Amino acid sequence: MNLSRRQFLQLAGVSAAATAATLFLDEEPALASDLKEIRISKAREVPSVCPHCSVGCGLIAYVKDGQLLQVEGNPDNPINEGSLCPKGAATFQFAYEALGKPNPRRELKAKYRAPYSDRWEEISVDEALDRIAQRVKETRDRYFIEEKDGVTVNRLEAIAHIGSACIDNEENYLLTKLMRSLGVVFLEHHARI
Ligand code: SF4
Numbered sequence: 001m002n003l004s005r006r007q008f009l010q011l012a013g014v015s016a017a018a019t020a021a022t023l024f025l026d027e028e029p030a031l032a033s034d035l036k037e038i039r040i041s042k043a044r045e046v047p048s049v050c051p052h053c054s055v056g057c058g059l060i061a062y063v064k065d066g067q068l069l070q071v072e073g074n075p076d077n078p079i080n081e082g083s084l085c086p087k088g089a090a091t092f093q094f095a096y097e098a099l100g101k102p103n104p105r106r107e108l109k110a111k112y113r114a115p116y117s118d119r120w121e122e123i124s125v126d127e128a129l130d131r132i133a134q135r136v137k138e139t140r141d142r143y144f145i146e147e148k149d150g151v152t153v154n155r156l157e158a159i160a161h162i163g164s165a166c167i168d169n170e171e172n173y174l175l176t177k178l179m180r181s182l183g184v185v186f187l188e189h190h191a192r193i
Contacts, residue, residue: 160186
């Protein structure tokens with residue numbers, strides 16, 4: 001069969017769409033029954049609002065026996081129409097604290113590579129935080145600028161801070177306070193980048 005380039009691309013597109021549709025239809029019954037089992041037959045829907053940022057996307061919390069089973073975007077909310085950014089989609093993780101359960105996704109170890117070393121070693125998060133605090137103190141003591149051109153500026157240009165898109169508004173408020181108190185001026189939030 002002789003095909004022009006355009007005909008070949010059209011045929012490839014139709015084949016890909018047909019394959020995708022087949023996969024979707026094959027998977028749909030299992031997914032639909034899971035949803036019915038988890039979210040409809042067992043749970044009560046509680047409309048809520050994402051706590052992370054001022055966009056204020058709508059959530060639905062699925063609750064049974066006082067326990068949160070699932071959180072997802074609210075399709076009836078005119079702001080997000082059911083969609084959520086990754087941060088909002090991870091809202092369920094707040095539930096571990098409320099339920100008094102350890103979050104299985106929480107990192108308890110950090111990777112550290114000493115200066116001039118060619119390998120990483122595993123240290124505890126507490127030790128990593130102590131090291132970070134020590135470095136921040138040393139850097140601030142060394143580079144803090146009190147005055148420039150006769151004007152009091154009280155700023156620190158040797159440290160930049162980014163994040164976090166994984167914490168809530170109140171934590172971001174505290175983080176901003178902390179950075180401003182250090183004099184950090186290069187302060188950004190990576191949900192915006
Ligand atoms: S963090 Fe994401 S999901 Fe939550 S309100 Fe903001 S944009 Fe919406």
